[in-house]
Amino acid sequence: MKQNRLFQRTRLRLAVWYALVMALILTLCGIGIYKAVSHAHWMTLDQEIETVAGTLHDSIELKLQQPGKLEPVIYGLLPKICIVGKTCISEPINSHRHTLSAIHQEHYYVRFYDNSGRLFAIAGAYPEGISSKFNPELWQTLKDSQGKIYHQISRTLHTQDNLDWGYIQVGRSIEDFSNYLDAVKLTLAFGSPMVIGLVGFASWWLAGLAMQPIYKSYRQIQQFTADAAHELRTPLAATQATVESALLMSQLDELEARELLQTIQRQNQRLTNLVADLLLLSRLDRQPVTISYDICCLNDIISDLIEEFAALAIAANITLKSEFMVTKPVNIIGNQDQIYRLISNLIINAIQYTLSGGKVIVSLDRSEQYAVIQVQDTGIGIPQLELSRIFDRFYRVNSDRSRSTGGSGLGLAIAQAIVQAHHGSIDVQSQLDQGSIFTIKLPVDSLRLENRKFKRW
Incomplete structure (x- = not known):
């Protein structure tokens, strides 16, 4: 208020x-x-x-x-x-x-x-x-x-x-x-207050119109601050409770001490990941064009990620595989670490929200101007009313499940920020209980690729 x-x-x-x-x-x-x-x-x-x-x-x-x-x-x-x-x-x-x-x-x-x-x-x-x-x-x-x-x-x-x-x-x-x-003076004398009144009404309307994005931005910052504080408070509270319980114990054997330290380590890692995500978003917002670019082979990145998350998929009883629609390697100019983070965030999301026995397929294709990456799952899907907000920071369709899996609600926001930094686009199609398809389009600049290849050679 x-x-x-x-x-x-x-x-x-x-x-x-x-x-x-x-x-x-x-x-x-x-x-x-x-x-x-x-x-x-x-x-x-x-x-x-x-x-x-x-x-x-x-x-x-x-x-x-x-x-x-x-x-x-x-x-x-x-x-x-x-x-x-x-x-x-x-x-x-x-x-x-x-x-x-x-x-x-x-x-x-x-x-x-x-x-x-x-x-x-x-x-x-x-x-x-x-x-x-x-x-x-x-x-x-x-x-x-x-x-x-x-x-x-x-x-x-x-x-x-x-x-x-x-x-x-x-x-x-x-x-x-x-x-x-005299008639002109009277017209101006009586007409001016009416015009000024209309100007006053218009200025009130225009001021409200001009302040809408400011107010919206302020509300977003306010919401972001509250969400960030909540996310930081959860692991801090868990760490504090662990330390207090340890202090109440008169004696600790080696096994109990290790369990307590492991709990503290998990919460500390959660804090570290959250802070790292916030710093990454801050850098992407502040300087989206100052990152170092190089030739990125999307085939290699996707293959590495499929191999990396194979164990996680097996543990969740989920089939994880890749499909390459083109025989030749698809290369783009970009930041390899960020592209790796972009695709990995979508794969992790797909695995977490896919029930046992489901599938997650990562496909790669290329059009004349874009490299097209799709991450498709047979998971729980996203309600249509929620689709417009899933890229908001700290927003989660299912908050309880996200927290149980360690999610902070920043994964898709980071993915969108990385795509925008690479001048691409990200879209989602989803139906409840049938799954979701995230489609990423990253521009392929053939001339820049040829120049980079020539220089590296």
């Missing part, structure tokens, strides 16, 4: 940090998007005003004859034109004004100033309360009495004789532009 809480807290911290980082990134992206949209619209707005002002300037300038005076024909180009100090003139809109249609919209206004900077005339949707003081700057942003914002451009005017007439200012209300930016 403590470990689960630790992983949950770690997962929560990962999720929170991920969500915070993503929130910061999304916030910066939102600000950047807003700035980009705002800049793009300002550029579009400036181009629009500049185009309208340029068209109006060119149309009016061609008709000006005297400085400080608007020709009557100009009145027809502009809606709601008013000469300062005089009455306003309202001309009906006609078809020849299509080039200046923007001026007839409600958000544009036009102002004329003479050479002295005096407001001369106004036209269009002129806002109330806007400052009439002349400012010669090209671009200006103004506010009216209601706080509405306007953007305007100033251009100089000349007569037909190229005399200075004064200035024209074309302005536009940017209320629609401000409303659009």
